Amino acid sequence: xxRWLEEYYRIRREHIESLxxxxxxxxxxxxxxxxxxxxxxxxxxxxxxxDWSEPVQSIDSNPMPILKGHKPWRVRQQELExxxxxxxxxxxxxxxxxxDPAKTAELEKEMGIGNGEKITS
Numbered sequence: 433x434x435r436w437l438e439e440y441y442r443i444r445r446e447h448i449e450s451l452x453x454x455x456x457x458x459x460x461x462x463x464x465x466x467x468x469x470x471x472x473x474x475x476x477x478x479x480x481x482x483d484w485s486e487p488v489q490s491i492d493s494n495p496m497p498i499l500k501g502h503k504p505w506r507v508r509q510q511e512l513e514x515x516x517x518x519x520x521x522x523x524x525x526x527x528x529x530x531x532d533p534a535k536t537a538e539l540e541k542e543m544g545i546g547n548g549e550k551i552t553s
Contacts, residue, residue: 503511
């Protein structure tokens with residue numbers, strides 16, 4: 433008469449056991465064990481006293497401030513203009529060094545443009 437109740441409890445017990453043992457649960461348990469082991473090793477490493485046989489060397493250089501990498505456009509534009517002016521003056525100095533003033537005066541006389549004279553053609 434109570435055979436169906438026994439069968440019900442047996443089926444229920446098998447179902448609960450099957451829920452306790454699944455592959456994803458095994459994977460999660462293995463990962464949890466790994467994490468616990470790593471945590472234990474890390475704590476052990478932190479807690480154990482270290483033998484500092486060598487003294488820590490200090491850095492003798494001057495510290496440099498950390499600057500942000502962004503420059504406003506106006507500042508960058510002024511820097512570029514200043515570089516262009518310097519490059520232009522350098523090029524003009526090189527050009528003037530290559531030009532002979534005597535030849536320039538002679539050519540101006542031939543063309544009639546030197547000493548305020550106008551070109552007549």
